[in-house]
Amino acid sequence: xxxVIKNTQLFTEVNLSNNVDVLIENGKISQIMRxxxxxxxxxxxxxxxxxxxxxxxxxxxxxxxxxxxxREDAETIETAMKAAIAGGYTAISAMANTxxxxxxxxxxxxxxxxxxQVGLCDVFPIGAVTKGLEGKELADIAGMVKSQASxxxxxxxxxxxxxxxxxxxxxxxxxxxxxxxxxHAQEPELTINSQMNESVLSHQLGLAGWPAVAEEAIIxxxxxxxxxxxxxxxxxHISTAGSxxxxxxxxxxxxxxxxxxxxxxxxxxxxxxxxxxxxxKVNPPLRSITDQAALLEGLLSxxxxxxxxxxxxxxxxxxxGEFAKAAFGMLGLQSALGAITTVLEKNHKIxxxxxxxxxxxxxxxxxxxxQHGGEIDSGKxxxxxxxxxxxxxxxxxxxxxxxxxxxxNGERFEYSIGATIFQGKLVYQDTGFNEGLGLTKx
Amino acid sequence: xxxSNLLSIQDLDSKIIWQILHTADEFKNPNGGKPKKVAALNxxxxxxxxxxxxxxxxxxxxxxxxxxxxxxxxxxAKGSSVxxxxxxxxxxxxxxxxxxxxxxxxxxxSGAAAxxxxxxxxxxxxxxxxxxxxxxxxxxxLDVYTIWKHFGDDFSKLKIGIVGDILHSRVARSNLLLLSxxxxxxxxxxxxxxxxxxxxxxxxxxxxxxxxxxxxAVLPELDVIMELRIQQERMEGGFFPSxxxxxxxxxxxxxxxxxxxxxxxxxxxxPMNRGLEIDATSADSEKSKVLEQVQNGVLVRMAVLFLxxxxx
Amino acid sequence: xxxxxxVDLLSRDDISRAIRRxxxxxxxxxxxLENCVVLGIPTRGAxxxxxxxxxxxxxESNSKTPIPVGTLDITIYRDxxxxxxxxxxxxxxxxxxxxxxxxxxxxxxxxxxxxxxxAALDALRSHGRPQKVQLAxxxxxxxxxxxxxxxxxxxxxxSAANEVxxxxxxxxxxxxGVKIFRRVEDLNKVEVSK
Numbered sequence: 001x002x003x004v005i006k007n008t009q010l011f012t013e014v015n016l017s018n019n020v021d022v023l024i025e026n027g028k029i030s031q032i033m034r035x036x037x038x039x040x041x042x043x044x045x046x047x048x049x050x051x052x053x054x055x056x057x058x059x060x061x062x063x064x065x066x067x068x069x070x071r072e073d074a075e076t077i078e079t080a081m082k083a084a085i086a087g088g089y090t091a092i093s094a095m096a097n098t099x100x101x102x103x104x105x106x107x108x109x110x111x112x113x114x115x116x117q118v119g120l121c122d123v124f125p126i127g128a129v130t131k132g133l134e135g136k137e138l139a140d141i142a143g144m145v146k147s148q149a150s151x152x153x154x155x156x157x158x159x160x161x162x163x164x165x166x167x168x169x170x171x172x173x174x175x176x177x178x179x180x181x182x183x184h185a186q187e188p189e190l191t192i193n194s195q196m197n198e199s200v201l202s203h204q205l206g207l208a209g210w211p212a213v214a215e216e217a218i219i220x221x222x223x224x225x226x227x228x229x230x231x232x233x234x235x236x237h238i239s240t241a242g243s244x245x246x247x248x249x250x251x252x253x254x255x256x257x258x259x260x261x262x263x264x265x266x267x268x269x270x271x272x273x274x275x276x277x278x279x280x281k282v283n284p285p286l287r288s289i290t291d292q293a294a295l296l297e298g299l300l301s302x303x304x305x306x307x308x309x310x311x312x313x314x315x316x317x318x319x320x321g322e323f324a325k326a327a328f329g330m331l332g333l334q335s336a337l338g339a340i341t342t343v344l345e346k347n348h349k350i351x352x353x354x355x356x357x358x359x360x361x362x363x364x365x366x367x368x369x370x371q372h373g374g375e376i377d378s379g380k381x382x383x384x385x386x387x388x389x390x391x392x393x394x395x396x397x398x399x400x401x402x403x404x405x406x407x408x409n410g411e412r413f414e415y416s417i418g419a420t421i422f423q424g425k426l427v428y429q430d431t432g433f434n435e436g437l438g439l440t441k442x
Numbered sequence: 443x444x445x446s447n448l449l450s451i452q453d454l455d456s457k458i459i460w461q462i463l464h465t466a467d468e469f470k471n472p473n474g475g476k477p478k479k480v481a482a483l484n485x486x487x488x489x490x491x492x493x494x495x496x497x498x499x500x501x502x503x504x505x506x507x508x509x510x511x512x513x514x515x516x517x518x519a520k521g522s523s524v525x526x527x528x529x530x531x532x533x534x535x536x537x538x539x540x541x542x543x544x545x546x547x548x549x550x551x552s553g554a555a556a557x558x559x560x561x562x563x564x565x566x567x568x569x570x571x572x573x574x575x576x577x578x579x580x581x582x583x584l585d586v587y588t589i590w591k592h593f594g595d596d597f598s599k600l601k602i603g604i605v606g607d608i609l610h611s612r613v614a615r616s617n618l619l620l621l622s623x624x625x626x627x628x629x630x631x632x633x634x635x636x637x638x639x640x641x642x643x644x645x646x647x648x649x650x651x652x653x654x655x656x657x658x659a660v661l662p663e664l665d666v667i668m669e670l671r672i673q674q675e676r677m678e679g680g681f682f683p684s685x686x687x688x689x690x691x692x693x694x695x696x697x698x699x700x701x702x703x704x705x706x707x708x709x710x711x712x713p714m715n716r717g718l719e720i721d722a723t724s725a726d727s728e729k730s731k732v733l734e735q736v737q738n739g740v741l742v743r744m745a746v747l748f749l750x751x752x753x754x
Numbered sequence: 755x756x757x758x759x760x761v762d763l764l765s766r767d768d769i770s771r772a773i774r775r776x777x778x779x780x781x782x783x784x785x786x787l788e789n790c791v792v793l794g795i796p797t798r799g800a801x802x803x804x805x806x807x808x809x810x811x812x813x814e815s816n817s818k819t820p821i822p823v824g825t826l827d828i829t830i831y832r833d834x835x836x837x838x839x840x841x842x843x844x845x846x847x848x849x850x851x852x853x854x855x856x857x858x859x860x861x862x863x864x865x866x867x868x869x870x871x872x873a874a875l876d877a878l879r880s881h882g883r884p885q886k887v888q889l890a891x892x893x894x895x896x897x898x899x900x901x902x903x904x905x906x907x908x909x910x911x912x913s914a915a916n917e918v919x920x921x922x923x924x925x926x927x928x929x930x931g932v933k934i935f936r937r938v939e940d941l942n943k944v945e946v947s948k
Contacts, residue, residue: 195552198639199639199640200638200639200640200647202639203609203615203638203639203640204452204615205552205553205576206552206553206573206574206575206576206577206612206615207552207553207574207575207576208575209639275556275560276552276553276554276556276557276560277557277560317529320529320531320561321529321530321531321557322530322549322551322553322554322557323551323552323553323557324550324551324552324574325551
């Protein structure tokens with residue numbers, strides 16, 4: 001497929017440059033030129049109108065639950081990939097808490113192979129740290145690293161590697177193979193039956209509290225371990241002001257610590273639990289307004305390296321009854337860009353350099369996804385996203401996911417995804433294009 | 443403000459609180475004895491939906507509904523489809539098909555009543571008869587009714603001590619809100635492990651509420667002492683070391699009884715653990731209004747069902 | 755501004771004359787007030803009961819004890835609650851002498867369907883067993899739905915079903931008067947314009 005994106009605003013390291021045409025051939029960017037100078041005419045060329053849209057590197061997610069294998073009723077690799085491209089993502093990372101758990105080469109290769117067959121974006125499997133996510137024995141680390149899935153990130157996400165001895169050994173062992181751990185920081189003894197952020201509100205609502213310290217205690221411990229061992233450590237979905245502070249201190253002390261934050265923790269506060277609607281039940285829980293402000297500041301100042309969705313599909317029956325009985329988790333792939341741009345715009349004018357750093361460049365670099373989050377220049381891989389400035393009410397009706405646990409239903413967003421290009425192919429376009437239909441030729 | 447559901451004390455303003463209390467008073471038999479029987483809810487169906495055992499609350503609501511002339515259906519979870527894993531939604535839709543006008547619900551999960559009222563599964567009015575560790579609004583209303591009958595309209599001059607496991611108590615939570623709205627001075631009396639966030643000896647997040655770690659320190663000032671039921675499982679959770687130690691520090695016992703004001707009253711939501719939070723002498727003393735609470739419970743629940751069931 | 759929609763029926767003086775006449779009839783019919791208790795039905799019936807009590811005290815000024823006056827709330831006994839927005843109860847106050855064996859004179863402002871009086875008879879039962887129950891009303895506007903009639907009537911006022919009769923009393927409304935509103939909607943306009 002050859003295609004040209006016309007009249008777009010191109011994101012570069014320095015600025016947005018207007019009225020640019022980008023020509024894409026054989027999966028790569030072949031030429032960038034001023035629109036007025038573009039005299040190319042080719043019968044085989046597909047045209048994407050890029051007017052009033054910003055062209056940037058395709059988004060990269062370090063934290064996605066694909067549910068396959070095991071819970072194909074909630075999501076499949078294919079539906080998650082469709083949701084990803086509709087959300088502007090060209091690379092996602094498949095969390096290990098499937099059934100069977102991705103704690104061996106066979107499971108990660110299965111996910112990788114299926115994803116390649118679907119072919120709509122890149123899927124990078126994450127391996128479990130411990131067998132069965134049980135926190136007792138190390139998983140088949142080397143096997144997963146050397147598999148066709150070339151696993152680099154390890155995580156027991158959904159559960160914390162809470163045992164300090166196991167965590168230390170895992171950090172050392174995984175470092176042996178050049179990987180690193182994405183830790184789900186949650187001290188289990190402080191969160192027995194916990195339902196929402198521990199606060200005056202949790203008391204009022206009678207929902208068992210989830211103290212901030214349950215996250216911060218693990219982060220403090222693991223930063224100390226990372227310092228001792230001189231290995232990298234990444235923290236998944238940090239949610240409290242204290243966590244931001246700990247990560248900032250760790251960075252200041254030269255520890256190789258990185259962190260991600262989810263769109264929903266930036267967008268919603270614990271007040272949402274007042275409805276007892278389990279759609280707002282998530283792990284870690286939605287936090288206070290003070291925590292939200294600290295997270296946003298951490299993200300803008302670079303303490304938090306990137307945004308990750310923690311896209312966690314659940315079937316309706318797991319998310320509609322009693323709060324205490326419901327499953328933890330929210331959808332996130334399709335709403336992430338809209339939510340983050342809306343948060344940023346409410347705070348300041350959007351800095352597009354920052355936006356592409358936190359949603360594409362930084363996570364790609366962190367995970368070593370070399371085909372993603374790079375400079376947009378001729379000869380570079382064409383994994384791209386077009387972002388449209390267009391106020392819209394985000395609605396469940398556009399969800400590509402198999403599940404509907406979307407807390408953003410009805411939220412007003414300032415931006416939406418215009419198109420997604422993966423390996424030079426136009427895999428998603430929001431208007432007039434549906435699975436290969438309605439493409440206009442020059 | 444008209445009452446269409448009773449989910450939380452938080453939703454009530456002082457006007458409607460007094461309307462409930464005065465209506466309850468109208469149901470009181472002026473000659474003593476059983477409450478008045480009226481036909482106000484003739485043709486209406488009240489469904490008692492109990493996901494958790496509570497014989498006292500259930501029969502209190504049952505009596506109230508019958509005194510108002512309503513038809514009554516008891517639906518308890520034990521041995522029913524609910525204990526076999528039926529969802530709240532399916533249960534609600536079953537009740538909708540049966541055609542209840544008011545659903546009185548007791549549930550182990552906080553917010554279950556609010557969920558049932560707001561999820562559009564059912565048209566009936568919902569009365570929260572206790573949801574998890576959240577609220578038990580009719581219990582607080584009957585406690586306040588009992589206090590009112592003893593001390594009159596002016597709550598601002600009353601000092602009320604709530605003693606024990608405040609953290610896990612839906613009774614305490616509802617009482618705190620209700621008494622605070624009526625302007626009473628409230629002492630939460632408990633060790634720190636049993637106090638919710640936002641309340642300690644230097645902090646309080648509700649007007650009129652202060653904290654004392656010592657029962658003996660405030661006992662002589664109290665007009666009302668409300669002892670909460672202590673659950674056995676709290677000892678395993680590390681909230682306090684032993685029943686004996688709790689009883690020594692916070693139990694209402696003979697030697698403390700004599701230090702209470704002469705006209706002070708003792709309340710307990712029941713069922714009592716005699717010998718743990720309250721000893722036999724205190725439970726059976728003249729100051730104890732536990733049986734009055736039970737009687738008043740029917741009146742207050744009649745008032746609530748009446749106001750909800752006759753809403754236009 | 756819509757007050758002209760209401761037509762004045764009774765003035766302040768008419769009301770006080772009507773009350774005085776009712777009181778004389780009560781004294782005459784009961785041959786004194788020995789065994790009588792006056793119970794007003796809230797809201798305005800209770801105020802009228804107070805006035806009747808005061809007037810009776812003037813008329814029978816040589817009587818040793820003033821006639822007992824109380825209030826009887828009937829809200830919980832109504833059979834038309836679903837159609838009424840007002841469900842506020844007023845505390846019932848029965849005079850200490852009670853009602854057992856007494857002649858209870860029930861007082862209300864307007865007698866219409868008779869349902870209020872029926873509820874009042876039910877309400878009385880929970881307070882005792884009177885020897886006799888009589889009914890005094892300021893206005894009888896007809897349209898009875900139950901076999902009930904008043905013993906003492908201030909004014910008989912034939913009205914249509916879609917009209918509204920509104921009694922104002924100084925204690926509550928600032929001034930005394932009785933107005934008739936031709937249509938229910940007209941009354942609503944007045945209420946809104948307030």
